[in-house]
Amino acid sequence: MSASTMAGSPNRAETRAIKRSPYPGWFFTPAAIIYSVLFLVPTFASLYFSLTRWTLFDSEFIGLENFAQFLREPFLIKGLINTVIYAAVTSGLKVVVGLLLAVMLTSQIVGRGYLRSVIFFPVLVSTVGVGITFTVLMHPTQGMINETLALFGIAGPGWLTDPNLALYSVALVDVWKGVGLATVIYIAGLVAIPQDYYEAARIDGATPWQNFWYVTLPLCRPATSTVITLSFIGGLRTFDLIWAMTKGGPGFASDTIASVIYKQYQAGFYGLSTAGNVVLFILIALLVVPLTMFLNRKQGHE
Amino acid sequence: MKKRTSILGGAAAIAATFVVFVIPFIFIILMAFKDRQQSALRDFSLPTGFHFWENVVEVVKTRNWMMITAFINSSIITVVSVTLLVIFAAMVGYVLARRKTRWNGLIEFLVLAGLMVPPAVVPTIWLLQGLQLFGTLHGMILIEVAYNLPFSIILYRAFVATIPRDLDEAAIIDGARPLDVFFRIVLPLLWPVTVTNIVVQSVGIFNDFTNPLYYLPGNANATVQLTLYNFQSQFSTAYNLLFTNILLITIPPLLVFMFFNRQIVAGMTAGAVKG
Known part of the structure; x- marks a missing residue:
């Protein structure tokens, strides 16, 4: 932003002084x-185009019709609900599994x-590659x-063909792929906990379980909030x-907003697709901002 | 006693992670070694013959050597956009950490917004078309730079704050110009975080599927992730080729992982706000 060098455009001497700043704007x-x-221009443009019927060449202003359609069509609402479920399930599992793995790996x-x-x-592996591999495995x-499972006499479910299960199966694969990141974030958080706390707990005769519940868990809250925020945003945006x-x-059955956006784009409903983008943006703002505020507030009380 | 339980626990953990995390990769490798008939069974068995090389040749030659085009395109996109990212993000991070102005708040807000706000896809396509950049490598590179700048800026800003000001101030007093100070003194000192940036961003951009899908349509512009997507429908029955393809595009991240494991983990945990 060169604006900072031009700001106010005062007299010459001062301008030259600002220009000579060793850390130029x-x-x-x-x-x-x-x-x-x-990034910014398309984001602001999306606010307008989401209110139109749009062919890329011309657009017709139709007010909130696209958003109304989003709330009317059952499959679009389904996508909305799925997105939240997916984000909650993946971030929840990544927190639990990531923390357990990190505790194990620091012992x-x-x-x-x-x-x-x-x-x-x-x-680090290609998401699409992982997706295809697990589609075959499932x-x-x-x-x-x-x-x-059949070897043990268990009749496995139709992981991706059962409408009630498909979304959760994909979420499981997401956890499989992403839990490593949660784990290394937790490892960094656990290593930063001073040994004194464990020492004090040992003197007080704490059991390993009490150690975990009353020392490890509260003290790695920064890591927890990072993992939750990160995987929650990632989950909401997943495509x-x-x-x-x-x-x-x-x-x-397993549509999310991001896949709806792509489908509407492919079908040529550009206005509706853009409205999907705005809905996703609002959803992220509505869920993530309070979530981070909540997580950070708790942290402040420690 | 303690030692014994930790060995037992370790053995159990190794066995469990082997089943969950390693077997899928072994499955990919086994499939890539099979012939078409055997791979159609999609079971976990040893290949009856060694067909890996044939599979590789066939995958590479398919669709008029599309794989080669894709590897070249992906390499160009990755190398150029990571270079631009490193320079531009380092410049922003440097000034942002060194100079406190009333713009800092706004810039920090924009950086956080960039991590959270999903890109508006169709308006971006509309804009790229207007700029004659839609479906071109240039356009794709600029998109990758724009979308990944916030993460790089955060990494750089945090690191610049740990470098003593005296170093650049000494050079400034000696009369060095800002650009010289930056490129000759500051940028070399930022090397550790630059390596982290290069590694993390290259893996991310190389593996990017969604953005090329939207902004880089057409076979001539295919990137490696899209070849996979194209192959999937074409070889709906030729699983050996599909998995050979997966194996081929997993090699670059594997190499990066082997050589830069530490930097990746450092980068991803340090700037752990990436969305």
Whole structure:
């Protein structure tokens, strides 16, 4: 933002003094131009275009009709609810599993290096690749998961074909892929807890469970809030994994807002698709802002 | 006694993580070694013959060597956008950490907004079309830069704050110009966080599926993640080729993981606000 160098445009001497600043405001310019043109302008434009019927060449103002449609069509509402469920399930599981894995990995356990690598590696692998692999593994009759379950005499469910289960199956794969990141964030948080606390707890004769519940858990709250915020936003915005695994199906059973946005875009309903974007934006603002405020407030009381 | 339980626990953990995290990758590798008939069974079995090389050749040659085009496109996008990201984000992070002005609040707000707000897809396409950038590598590169700037800025700003001001102030007193100070003194000192930035952002951009899907349509512009998506329908029965493809595009992140494991973990936990 070069504006800071021009601000006010006072007399010459002062302008030159500002220009000579060793930390010039024009250092912001390249980043500011790219970010404003390609991110801010479309974001503000979306507020207008979500109120139109739009063909990219011309747009007709129709007021809140797109949003009304979003709340009228059952499959669009379904997408809205699914998005929240997906975000809640994935972030909840990542917190629980991530914390347990981190506690395990910071204890005196053999093979820590191996465990850490193995758990973290999926974070770096292509989401679509993971999605396709698990689609094959989760096939109801020929998939490896159900074939293995059959060996134990368990009839595995139709992971991705059962409308009541599909969304949760995709969420499970999301956790599989993302829990490594939650784990390393928790490890960083756990390592930062001073040993004195555990020492004091030991003198007081705390059991390992009390150690965990009254020392570890409260003191790694910053890590918890990071993991929740991060995976909750990620979950609300998720698209690639759903698209690779179910394409929102069966029917609309696992549609999320992001997949609805893509489907409406493909179908040429640009106004409706953009309204979907605005809905997603509002949803994130409505859920994440109070969530982070809540998490940080709790932290302040410690 | 304590030691024994930790060994037992370790063995159990190793076995459990092996089943959950390693077997899917072994499955990918086994599938990539099978011939078409055997892979159609989609079971966890040893390949009856060694067909890996044939599969690779077939995947690479499919659709007029699309895989090669895709690897070139993805490499160009990744290298150029990460270079721009590093320079521009370092400039912002440097000034943001060093100079307190009334713009700082606004810039910090915009950075956080960039991490949270989902990009407005269709308006972006409309804008790119207006700028003649839709469906071009240039456009894709600028999009990746715009979307990933906030994360890089956060990493840089935090790191600049740990570098003593004396270093750049000494150079300024000696009469060095701001650009010289930045490129010759500050940027080299930022090297550790630059490595983190390069590694984390390259993996992210290389693995990006959604943005090329929207902003870079057409076979000539395919990126590696999209080849997978195209292959999926084309080889709906040729699982050996599909999994060979998955294996091929997993190699670059695997190499990065092997060489830069520490930087990745450091970067992802330090700037752990990425959305």
